[in-house]
Amino acid sequence: MKDGRHLTMGIETSCDETAIAILADGRDILSNVISSQIDIHKNFGGVVPEIASRHHLENINGVLDEALDKANVTIGDIDLIGVTCGPGLVGALLIGIATAKAISFAKKIPLVGVNHMHGHISANYIEHKDLEPPFLGLIVSGGHTNIVMVKDYGSCEVLGSTRDDAIGEAYDKVARVIGLGYPGGPKIDELAKKGNPDAIKFKRVYLDKDSLDFSFSGTKTGVLNHVNSEKQKGNDINTADVAASFQEAVLEVTVEKAISAAKNLKQDTLVVSGGVAANSRLSEMLSERCKEEGIKLYKPRPILCTDNGAMVGCAAYYKMKKGEISDLCLDAYPGLEI
Amino acid sequence: MEVINISNEKETRKYGIKLAKMLKPGDVVALIGDLGTGKTTLTKYVAEGLGIKENVNSPTFTIVKEYRSGRMPLFHFDVYRIENEEEFFDIGADEYFYGNGVCIVEWADKVISSLPENRITIEIEHGKNEDERIYKCTY
Numbered sequence: 001m002k003d004g005r006h007l008t009m010g011i012e013t014s015c016d017e018t019a020i021a022i023l024a025d026g027r028d029i030l031s032n033v034i035s036s037q038i039d040i041h042k043n044f045g046g047v048v049p050e051i052a053s054r055h056h057l058e059n060i061n062g063v064l065d066e067a068l069d070k071a072n073v074t075i076g077d078i079d080l081i082g083v084t085c086g087p088g089l090v091g092a093l094l095i096g097i098a099t100a101k102a103i104s105f106a107k108k109i110p111l112v113g114v115n116h117m118h119g120h121i122s123a124n125y126i127e128h129k130d131l132e133p134p135f136l137g138l139i140v141s142g143g144h145t146n147i148v149m150v151k152d153y154g155s156c157e158v159l160g161s162t163r164d165d166a167i168g169e170a171y172d173k174v175a176r177v178i179g180l181g182y183p184g185g186p187k188i189d190e191l192a193k194k195g196n197p198d199a200i201k202f203k204r205v206y207l208d209k210d211s212l213d214f215s216f217s218g219t220k221t222g223v224l225n226h227v228n229s230e231k232q233k234g235n236d237i238n239t240a241d242v243a244a245s246f247q248e249a250v251l252e253v254t255v256e257k258a259i260s261a262a263k264n265l266k267q268d269t270l271v272v273s274g275g276v277a278a279n280s281r282l283s284e285m286l287s288e289r290c291k292e293e294g295i296k297l298y299k300p301r302p303i304l305c306t307d308n309g310a311m312v313g314c315a316a317y318y319k320m321k322k323g324e325i326s327d328l329c330l331d332a333y334p335g336l337e338i
Numbered sequence: 339m340e341v342i343n344i345s346n347e348k349e350t351r352k353y354g355i356k357l358a359k360m361l362k363p364g365d366v367v368a369l370i371g372d373l374g375t376g377k378t379t380l381t382k383y384v385a386e387g388l389g390i391k392e393n394v395n396s397p398t399f400t401i402v403k404e405y406r407s408g409r410m411p412l413f414h415f416d417v418y419r420i421e422n423e424e425e426f427f428d429i430g431a432d433e434y435f436y437g438n439g440v441c442i443v444e445w446a447d448k449v450i451s452s453l454p455e456n457r458i459t460i461e462i463e464h465g466k467n468e469d470e471r472i473y474k475c476t477y
Contacts, residue, residue, distance in 0.1 A: 089401055166396065173373055
């Protein structure tokens with residue numbers, strides 16, 4: 001507690017980011033520190049994290065100190081600790097969980113394990129103070145692509161998932177094929193603005209009629225085949241056209257499936273989250289279609305789209321409100337379902 | 339080395355299910371092949387052959403996905419984002435080998451010297467047509 005406000009610490013280490021945030025009353029950000037966003041070399045001599053959990057270990061104490069400093073609070077002020085317990089890479093998850101347990105035990109602060117995907121959805125509660133469940137959710141990221149019915153805080157039903165590649169992953173792989181490098185999502189988004197989205201007709205994969213599942217692997221292979229066949233013919237590849245046409249193909253399917261889910265379930269609110277929610281063309285297409293269909297569209301600002309501790313803290317806050325507290329036996333669940 | 343010509347996804351399924359029948363706990367399958375050659379697709383069908391109920395999708399972002407609903411656990415690796423063998427070691431990958439499940443490793447060429455020598459290696463190449471693949475298998 002500080003100034004009469006409940007303080008939650010959110011810890012996220014499920015994938016590449018080491019991230020810790022402090023929230024007041026579950027929805028207001030006091031600090032939101034993400035390792036890739038800060039100059040770690042300068043601050044505490046670590047390395048920018050790529051993948052290995054060892055990097056989380058090197059980063060986490062520095063990220064923790066910075067999160068407390070920026071929020072202008074001390075560890076003794078914290079009332080609740082939320083930590084991602086899955087899905088993710090087991091070694092990476094364990095670093096966050098061990099840190100959370102250590103603080104919880106030492107300072108006698110309640111601990112709540114959070115599903116990373118519920119975290120992504122919760123990013124919107126921070127951004128939009130008026131937003132409350134139920135609503136339809138679209139989660140688009142490097143590792144996940146889902147349409148979900150969010151019934152209550154921390155409770156949802158999965159209506160559709162990717163059967164092969166996640167959307168952000170397809171972006172990254174296509175970016176590599178056309179020589180753009182990592183991270184592919186923002187680079188394709190940028191380059192696509194200079195290209196013609198109708199230049200190449202890449203396959204739109206809708207799967208069975210009425211299915212809300214996704215499949216992006218075929219479109220990715222389509223781009224690969226196009227690039228290879230152009231190279232064989234000795235033609236120059238217009239990378240901007242490829243980027244724009246690929247993006248149009250995958251986003252068209254994503255947007256139409258989300259809209260059709262909203263119409264079928266008679267939902268007037270669509271809430272988008274995950275790293276790809278920051279994509280400018282996706283926002284444009286969703287805004288346009290939601291306007292036509294009379295659907296209210298919510299999405300978080302870019303820094304809350306990417307993996308972060310604030311979303312985890314917010315999800316933990318609402319779990320605590322429902323009495324769902326974890327104990328020190330909390331474990332990592334790499335394959336945790338939404 | 340056995341060379342198998344695959345003309346479509348149906349044949350990938352047939353081969354995947356056949357391969358699954360041969361697998362036993364502790365086996366490691368190394369898949370080597372470029373983007374879009376169907377490494378994840380083949381893994382899906384091996385999983386089906388192992389009796390795994392969950393949908394098997396790409397593990398590129400999490401690097402490992404675990405499936406435990408079949409007749410033995412399947413650890414599905416994708417080391418596409420891993421830069422070097424040291425990083426592979428850092429995520430604790432070797433702890434999955436020699437265990438009670440089967441490991442299938444996509445992009446295995448990136449970490450080949452970290453994999454057990456006693457493994458199944460499948461190199462996947464494109465065939466003449468877009469749907470065709472050539473599997474070069476060493477058991």
